[in-house]
Amino acid sequence: MASPLSRRSLLRAAALAAATPAVSLAATGRASAAVEAPQAAVTAAAAAAAPAAWTVQPFALDDVALRPGIFATKRQLMLDHGRGxxxxxxxxxxxxxxxxxxxxxxxxxxxxxxxxxxxxxxxxxxxxxxxxxxxxxxxxxxxxxxxxxxxxxxxxxxxxxxxxxxxxxxLSVTGKFGTAQENVRGSYQYVDLPSAVLGGASAITLSAWVKPTHNANWARVFDFGNNNTRYMYLVGRNASGVPRFAVTTNGPGAEQGLNGTAALPLNQWSHLAVTIGAGTGTLYVNGTAVATNTSMSLNPAALGTLANNWLGRSNFSGDPVFAGAFDEFNVWSRALTAAEITALQSNRASATSAGRGNLASYDFFETAGGTFADASGRGLTATLRRTWGGPSHPGFLxxxxxxxxxxxxxxxxxxxxxxxxxxxxxxxxxxxxxxxxxxxxxxxxxxxxxxxxxxxxxxxxxxxxxxxxxxxxxxxxxxxxxxxxxxxxxxxxxxxxxxxxxxxxFDLDRLIDACAANTDILDGLHANQHIPIFTGYVRLYDATGESRYLTAAKNFWGMVVPPRMYGIGGTSTAEFWKARGVIAGTISDTNAETCCAHNLLKLSRMLFFHDQDPKYMDYYERALYNQVLGSKQDKADAEKPLVTYFIGLKPGHVRDYTPKQGTTCCEGTGMESSTKYQDSVYFKKADNSALYVNLYSPSTLTWSEKGVTVTQTTDFPREQGSTLTIGGGSAAFELKLRVPSWATGGFKVTVNGSAVSGTPTAGSYFTVSRTWRSGDTVRVTLPFRLRVEKALDDPSLQTLLYGPINLVGRNSSTDYLQLGLYRNAGLSGDLLPSLTPVTGKPLHYTLNGTEFAPFLEGTEDPTHAYFRRSEPRVVFGTTDSGVANPAKSDGTTLLDEIWAGAPFAGKGALVTRVRSTVNAWVTAGLLSQANGATVVRTAEQATYAP
Structure with missing residues (x-):
């Protein structure tokens, strides 16, 4: 009997279409105001909300609990980061x-x-x-x-x-004498003064207390002008980092100015004052005259009435807005004396002999609102504004x-x-x-x-x-x-x-139309700009029924996987795609942007909801168990998520887990990837008649509609199999167990210890249909085999995969490693016998002095994801024929063609393959008859691993 669900689950059911495309996010049973509801109502709501086009559906994250294993260990690092x-x-x-x-x-x-x-x-x-x-x-x-x-x-x-x-x-803050107005850096705020503020004075003093919080050059304390030709300004820092006052009627080249001698301290109050009178200008900093110009012919009267009279904003649009606080800004229509300026250091202007500014005086006594009263008696109320005005719509964020x-x-x-x-x-x-x-x-x-x-x-x-x-x-x-x-x-x-x-x-018609027609136009495009677009287009298909969206997405996926895919499941070079099929020709330090893998996983998952082609889950497993897991460093850090941006595939590359201070797009998607590892372990058929087991991952599924749990116990991929135990109740459904495309021999299923009839086919789902009861146990055996994948454009450049796991060499050399693997290959075609296991380190092997380890381990070792295949002589079972291994013009060697026939039922089948292949090569003039006979004789004499 399924347990009653909370209000949270009801909400999830009502919004299933929204919750499930990327990842279901329900927190079942945790809503603060949970109420129970009949199961039938919940199921009906869920069915009504799910997109009709989805023939299978995912489970919510809280329906699938991770159990101890590599995913839980990686996730905990990110959970701790998010917590702290x-x-x-x-x-x-x-x-x-x-x-x-x-x-x-x-x-x-x-x-x-x-x-x-x-x-x-x-x-x-x-x-x-x-x-x-x-x-x-x-x-x-x-x-x-x-x-x-x-x-x-x-x-x-x-x-x-x-x-x-x-x-x-x-934003009222503590000022020099009372309150002050702070312009938070990044706020783009300034104070707008009325046009009459300068009053056409021929002599003037401007005085302000400022507390800068950033050292940007050219941020204005004030700027009175019409444009970048006629103006008068004061900055806390010019290009040399010192205060500057300038006035001009003919642009920067005609400025008459005053420059200070030292930078203003940050986060401290400083007093700035400028006086102009009788052709002399003086700049004061904290009561001390730091610059005097006795040849100043310009004054406010020469500027006339100005349109832009600002505190904190420049008439030059490229200049920064002042970041910091203002207190007590005064303007007098005369040049104050040095003694009067000195008196302003310890008192408000109103308490000195100078008195308040008679042209303008702002105390910033306000603690709210967006205006500032003028205490000069002229009523020149100032207004707080943004340089960009404000949003065009109230929803802007x-x-x-x-x-x-x-x-x-x-x-x-x-x-x-x-x-x-x-x-x-x-x-x-x-x-x-x-x-x-x-x-x-x-x-x-x-x-x-x-x-x-x-x-x-x-x-x-x-x-x-x-x-x-x-x-x-x-x-x-x-x-x-x-x-x-x-x-x-x-x-x-x-x-x-x-x-x-x-x-x-957001339809990008050129891209949609080309992909819908299966026309590959990806060469030169920015990869991650386009991958997530197609997940959205699939959702548009769900919402509108327009088939071009789904067709385009399916065809697009096939243009990337495998034609532009590296062995780890990643794609792109320096964020861009190159020509279809070019893999070796794109190997660099900037391969496989991590965002690309994240978004290809989402697209693969989405496409599987519509079409249960196992290739989508084959890719999902590859990219998840290799690039995504390997992109997260195996180290705790409170400040950074420690996720790669690019993963260089050049020989000797060391992964960088803190690129650009750790806040790129890939660190962002990396945080998300690390907290949803369980999102695709299980799917259910839309009518709840079948359960898809897509990944062999230690986890427990709570399938509320069926009233059962499914617990996977495994140390996969360190274990080559998994045990699934049914709990909670009795239910009839098909259990669809994924047979990975790499599982080419030995995939077996038992239920309660008895073998299940049928022939599993690699790259498919194996179905077990029955009425399940609590305690039923399903054992899946998935023998791994070491194999190579060849770069599409250079078959001699290869990468090692053991089952789903990419093995990479740990070697500081920056040249490709030269490796031979046929020497001790098994009759099954397994290349693993050529490697030596490392004691106490599962999935670690050595070959020619180099350790090979799973890519998923987030270390900072220099790695070799690709190597150069080198089989100089024909060797069988450690027996060397002494014959050079010939090659065809495309790089395919004699041994390649022989072992392409694996697995072999026995030694005799292998020898038969050797004999037929040798005869073909001798006939083609690629191998002498004598050497061919030596090769066959060596194959007959050799001993082979299974």
Missing amino acids: YDVNRLLQVFRANAGLATGGAVAPGGWEGLDGEANGNLRGHYTGHFLSMLAQAYASTGDQVYADRIGTMVGALNDVREALRRDPRM AAYPETQFIELESMTSGDYTKVWAPYYTAHKILKGLLDAHLATDDARALDLASGMCDWMYSRLSKLPDATLQRMWGIFSSGEFGGIVETIVDLHAITGKAEHLALAKL
Whole structure:
């Protein structure tokens, strides 16, 4: 009998289409207001919500518990990282963009932060990944700490959106004398003064207390001007890092200026003052005159009435906004004396002989609101503003202004220093919020996600189709990641027609049409810009029934796997694809971007829901057990997730687990990969009549619809098999056990100790159908065999695979290792007898003095993923014929052709293969008759492993 499900499960059922495409995130039984519901109602809701096109469905993460093994060990490292990392560091850029206090938090750096690569134009992406990771961690473990962290982040992002929706408001901080206005770095905020502020004075004093928090050059304390030709400014740091005052009516070349002698200290209050009178200008720093110019012919009167009178903003658009605090800004229509300037150091102006500025005087006494009162008596109220104004729609949420999105609409070529994939970043935030909602029922997260889609629709729906096609084709500014998938997932919850319409606005027709026609146009394309697009297009097929989406996705997958796939399951070189079939010709230090593997796994999984072709799960196993596991370093770290960006396949490459300070896209997807290892171990048929066992991984499945559990006990891949035990009750269903394509001999299944009839076929599913009862035990035996895979464009360049595991040589040489493997090959074709096992280290072997180890081990050893095959002489069973191993023009050797006939039933079958192959080669003139006879005789005399 299936147990009653919680309110959380009901919500999951109602939103199954949204929850399951990427990874089901339910936290069954953990909702704060759980209520029981009849099982039939739950099942009906789930069936109604699942896409009709899905013939199989995944289980939620909390339906599958990882048991001890390599996955649980790797996951724990990431769980600990997620538990301990200060999320305020990730929220810093969001809060700063909204002008909110950041609490002294420091963004992690790399791609994530105000000082990140390309002007920090990708900031915010990592926060979305982190939210998804936390959601998966909570769904998998039920540990409240992850839900609490999600709540903190969602609450902060909600505050950020509210702040962005309104005009900026004062951030009151402790000032020099009382309160002060702080412009948080990254807020793009400044104070706008009325045009009459200078009053046409011919003599003037300007005085301000400032507390800079960043050392950017050319950030204005004030700038009064019309443009970059007529202006008067004061900066805390010029190009030399010292204060500068300048005035001009004819641009930078005609500036009359004053330069200080020392940099202003950061995070300390400094007093700056400028006086102009009778042709003399003086710059004061903390009451001391540091520069005097007796030849100043310009003054405010010469400038006239100016349009832009700003504190903290420059009339030069490329200059930074001042980051720091302002206190007591005064303007007098005379040049104060040195003594008067000195008196301002220890008192408010109102308490000195100078008095308040008679042209303008701002005390910043306010503690709220967005305006500042003028105490000069002239009533020149100042207003706090943003340089970019504000969002075009109240749903906008980002860690930077909307300007990147706006500028993309007119771009014709990419420039990531100006626009770096804003919709990609929007996708990460959107998905993090949706995952947060699905894991914790937080309505705020759903509202934020829905609002983001409303905002995107309000922008993109107004653009002509030609503009959209141009935008989405731009590298990398137009990259939008998996946003289509997430929007369709959200639409399954909101039901808003605008959301489905929005998803279709990301159609990249040139790519869809080419792939639908099975025309390969991938050469030269950025790999990860395009892989996640197709997962979204499959979801669009689910939502619309338009077959071109699904056809294009299937054909696209076949253009990558295997024609552009390395042995570890990864793809791409320096983020891009080369020509189809070029593997050896692309080996470098920048192969296999980790994001690509993450997203190909998602696409493979999605396609399997529609078409149970075992090739999709064969690929899933390959990439998961090799690149994805191997991309995570086997080390704990509180600050970094320790995930690779590229995985170099050149000889002697050492994996870098902290590229670009650890906040690239791949660290983000790596966090997600590490907290959903169990997402594809089991699938169920849509009508619950069958259970697919896709991966042999230690785990326990709770199949509530059937009222049973399935527990896998295995140390796979260190164990060549798995035991599945049924628990909980009695249920009839087909158990579909995956027979991997590499399992070419010896795959066996027993139920309760008795062999199951039938002939398992490699690259298929073996079905056992019965009424299962608690205690039933299924034993699967999967013998491994060591084999090679050859580079498509150079058969002599090969990689070793033992069962599903890629074995890599650990050797510091930067030249390809030269290896021979036929010397002691078994009659089965297994090359393993040529290697020597390492005692006490499962899956470790040595050959020619080099240790070979599983790629999945996240070490910093120099590795050789590929080697150069070298079989100079014909050898059988350690017996050397003395005959040179001849080769055809394509590189295929005599031994290659002989052993291609494996497995052999016995020695006689091998000798027969040797004789027929030798005869063919002698006839073709590739081998002399005498040498051929020697080869056959050696084969007859040799002894072979099984």
